[in-house]
Amino acid sequence: MRCCSFNSILAFLLSGVFLVSTGLFDKGAVAADPLHLTFPLECTMGGDCFVQNYVDHDPSAGYRDFHCGALTYDGHDGTDFRIPSIKIQKQGVIVLAAADGKVKAVRDGMPDALLTSATKADVAGEECGNGVVIDHRDGWQTQYCHMAQGSITVKPGNRILHGTPIGRVGLSGATEFPHLHLTVRHNGEIVDPFAPNYIQGSCSEQRAPTLFDDKDITFDYRDRIVLNFGFVDGPVTGDDIELGELKSRLPDHGSDAIVAYVRVIGLKKDDVQTFAIIGPDGEPIIKREFEPLAAPKAQNFIYIGLKKPKEGWKLGIYSAIYSISDGALPKANKWFFLQF
Numbered sequence: 001m002r003c004c005s006f007n008s009i010l011a012f013l014l015s016g017v018f019l020v021s022t023g024l025f026d027k028g029a030v031a032a033d034p035l036h037l038t039f040p041l042e043c044t045m046g047g048d049c050f051v052q053n054y055v056d057h058d059p060s061a062g063y064r065d066f067h068c069g070a071l072t073y074d075g076h077d078g079t080d081f082r083i084p085s086i087k088i089q090k091q092g093v094i095v096l097a098a099a100d101g102k103v104k105a106v107r108d109g110m111p112d113a114l115l116t117s118a119t120k121a122d123v124a125g126e127e128c129g130n131g132v133v134i135d136h137r138d139g140w141q142t143q144y145c146h147m148a149q150g151s152i153t154v155k156p157g158n159r160i161l162h163g164t165p166i167g168r169v170g171l172s173g174a175t176e177f178p179h180l181h182l183t184v185r186h187n188g189e190i191v192d193p194f195a196p197n198y199i200q201g202s203c204s205e206q207r208a209p210t211l212f213d214d215k216d217i218t219f220d221y222r223d224r225i226v227l228n229f230g231f232v233d234g235p236v237t238g239d240d241i242e243l244g245e246l247k248s249r250l251p252d253h254g255s256d257a258i259v260a261y262v263r264v265i266g267l268k269k270d271d272v273q274t275f276a277i278i279g280p281d282g283e284p285i286i287k288r289e290f291e292p293l294a295a296p297k298a299q300n301f302i303y304i305g306l307k308k309p310k311e312g313w314k315l316g317i318y319s320a321i322y323s324i325s326d327g328a329l330p331k332a333n334k335w336f337f338l339q340f
């Protein structure tokens with residue numbers, strides 16, 4: 001789930017006409033007069049966009065988000081706001097300036113292509129991809145990465161207000177899923193916008209004060225998010241889900257198979273997933289309980305399905321239920337339906 005290393009961001013900064021200090025990555029308490037941010041995307045937090053990765057607060061080779069969860073990876077210096085699929089990315093999700101300021105640096109022109117082992121070298125030193133750096137008051141700075149090729153609408157020197165469109169979410173640089181990476185700095189030091197007053201070694205609250213001041217948006221820490229779900233008429237891959245075109249493969253009465261799938265982000269160690277398809281008579285026609293997870297999973301995709309019985313499919317409503325428990329208590333579930 002890697003998107004962009006700190007070094008790559010530094011390299012990006014240095015590719016502009018300015019210098020930044022080194023020795024960053026102290027994410028201690030910030031000044032008494034913090035920068036207030038507005039949400040940097042035209043999507044709904046918790047609806048059609050989600051945090052995939054927070055800032056890493058573990059100074060060792062391990063990783064830990066501000067809530068002592070695993071929604072981060074080693075060295076991650078920003079927040080990854082994820083959108084559900086490439087289909088939605090292609091439809092265009094606008095990136096917005098998070099605060100008033102002056103554009104410091106811009107890069108555009110890199111292609112939109114998901115990172116593979118074969119393309120890693122192509123983006124070396126430019127892992128941020130197409131991006132924008134904005135200087136704000138009192139030494140605050142925001143940086144936006146992985147934007148769509150040709151989408152950036154601001155230039156260095158432009159003075160802009162918060163909420164100003166600056167481009168669109170893309171797949172440029174080192175990214176394995178469609179998202180906006182947002183880095184916040186104060187006097188060159190990384191600040192976690194979800195826990196600006198984080199105290200090293202602590203576990204901040206689920207509702208820690210954030211830098212975001214949108215009252216209508218929930219910034220609560222969330223894990224175990226069901227990102228994609230549905231029925232298809234046969235085997236399905238993670239790439240199929242990422243492309244977001246599966247609605248054209250809904251099963252019908254003539255289909256050879258009924259398959260239900262989910263893709264979930266932010267699963268925790270020991271989570272137990274169960275998944276079942278319920279037939280028109282209300283009984284499970286297939287059910288599976290998965291082994292407890294040996295380690296947290298940033299992303300997980302599973303499916304269950306069955307072939308058409310000799311007598312054909314019964315007409316009626318099929319439903320699928322996916323649930324997660326921590327071995328004792330239910331933590332999340334999702335129902336979805338199919339009718340023919």
Ligand SMILES: [Zn+2]
Binds near residue numbers: 076
């Ligand atoms: Zn990132």
